[in-house]
Amino acid sequence: MYESYYGLDSKPFQLTPDPAFFFASKWHKRAMSYLQYGLSQAEGFIVITGDIGTGKTTIANSLLADIQDDIVAAQIVTPKLTPDELVKMVAAKFELDTAGKSKADILDELETFLFTLSQRGQRALLLVDEAQNLPLETIEELRMLSNFQQKGKPLLQSFLLGQEELQPILRAPNMEQFRQRIVASCHLAPLTxxxxxxxxxxxxxxxxxxxxxxxxxxxxxxxxxxxxxxxxxxxxxxxxxxxxxxxxxxxxxxxxxxxxxxxxxxxxxxxxxKPSVADEAEEIEVSVPEGTHKPAKKLLTPNGNEIQDAEYYKAMLSELVDALDDAISHKIKLTQYIDKLLKKKYRTYVRLKSDEDQ
The missing domain is CATH 1.10.8 (Helicase, Ruva Protein; domain 3)
Known part of the structure; x- marks a missing residue:
């Protein structure tokens, strides 16, 4: 409607991600570099996270638009899939027939498909968008799919794109094997x-x-x-x-x-x-004695509360996540100890009961 009025050939601000309009900010350049690096490595996982609307899908579409001829790519946008549903969806995205077949049958056909690609000098790439929706066991299934190899070379490589909630999921103690296969990760920040x-x-x-x-x-x-x-x-x-x-x-x-x-x-x-607290924040100079180091300007809310910078909150969040990881780890160890103790007591009970019967 307004295009001709302002001399435009098309709508410049469509909501649908369009690779032709990809804008490479500092963080978007870094994310794209990680994706391209991951492609060159032909193994492992690349993880790109970012808040809603920061351009993760646009980056994925831009990558797919410039994909190499020797790569066969598939992209899935994940609801909360079970491991079986994930395997079925991945196979379907690579245009394999999954109707009425068991998971074992689908995995056999998927492996055959990947081997066939390898023999033709090609390889498979899977882009998983909205990966924060995947349960832990489904992410683990992704790792198992990466075990398809030929002569030590992976036949399937996966890129995970997700919101910030994906980070604590991957930090869980039982995700250590998956983390070891991440070759690069990047978080997309909003534009300056x-x-x-x-x-x-x-x-x-x-x-x-x-x-x-x-x-x-x-x-x-x-x-x-x-x-x-x-x-x-x-x-x-x-x-x-x-x-x-x-x-x-x-x-x-x-x-x-x-x-x-x-x-x-x-x-x-x-x-x-009414604007948010952050919107109403005002910048003030901090007075300090002459000759001392003058700190940077601080943001204060109308109530006089200081707003810390983003790095402060990121560091605090990281510490909280680490503390949670430690707590989960201690809980697992305690559970294992109790289980071991109960088994020991049960064996003692069985032995005493046997002696008593005799």
């Missing part, structure tokens, strides 16, 4: 303010925008504040901003125009009018 502007301009130019001054500087800043640099949120908001500009016949999209759209979105999505 500068990257957000570059992302918008890149997609606009890719859609045919000639680079005329369409956006005010303050508009970019407000877009970043509202979306927090999450690509999917940027796409949703930008699509509405361009539609608003078309309907209002705006030649320049200002901060006021962006705010008008944000207000509409808040009403439609039932987002509270």
């Amino acid at each position: 303010q500068e990257e957000t502007r570059a992302y918008i301009e890149y997609r606009m130019q890719h859609a045919g925008w000639n680079g005329d001054a369409l956006f005010a500087d303050a508009a970019f800043e407000r877009i970043y504040q509202f979306t927090r640099g999450v690509p999917r949120k940027i796409n949703t908001l930008m699509d509405r901003i361009l539609l608003f500009g078309f309907l209002e016949e705006l030649e320049v999209l200002t901060e006021e125009a962006v705010n008008a759209v944000i207000d509409e979105v808040r009403e439609e999505m039932f987002v509270p009018d």
Whole structure:
């Protein structure tokens, strides 16, 4: 609707992931490098995590678009699959007939298929999207599938893409064997303010925008504040901003125009009018005695509470996860000890009972 008004050839901010619009931020470049490195290694697992809307699927689609001729790829988006369901889905994605067949039969056919690829000088690649939905036993099934080998060379390689919840799953004590097969991992962070502007301009130019001054500087800043640099949120908001500009016949999209759209979105999505605590945070200078090291600016909420930076919270979360791992490990050891003690007491009871009967 607004494309012709702004001289565009296509919609620049579709929600459907499109490899043609792939924007390589710092973290997206790193993730893509890990995926390409993993392909070159032809073994092990590559794990890419990131919050909702940070572009994991777009990266996967971009990889598939440039895939090598000697790689046969399949992609699955996982609900909560059981191990048997996973095997069936993987086989089906590689176009094997699974109707009415047992798991053992499907595994035999899958192994034959992989060997056939290898004999043709090809190999199989499996991309598992939304991998955080997989139960532990299903992830373990993925590891078992990687055991298909010929002359010590794996016949199937898997890439796992998932939300941040995937990380503690893989850190579980009973996932040690899987972790040992991870050759690289990366977490996608949201875009910075500068990257957000570059992302918008890149997609606009890719859609045919000639680079005329369409956006005010303050508009970019407000877009970043509202979306927090999450690509999917940027796409949703930008699509509405361009539609608003078309309907209002705006030649320049200002901060006021962006705010008008944000207000509409808040009403439609039932987002509270009151900004979040983080949105209301203000920057203050910390006064220190002269001659001493001056710390960086701190963020304070209106209540005077200090907001730590992201690294603080990441470190704290990591410590909590490690502590949980230790607790689980101790619980397992305690359970094993109790089980051993009970077995010992049972054997003693059986022996005494036997002596008594005699």
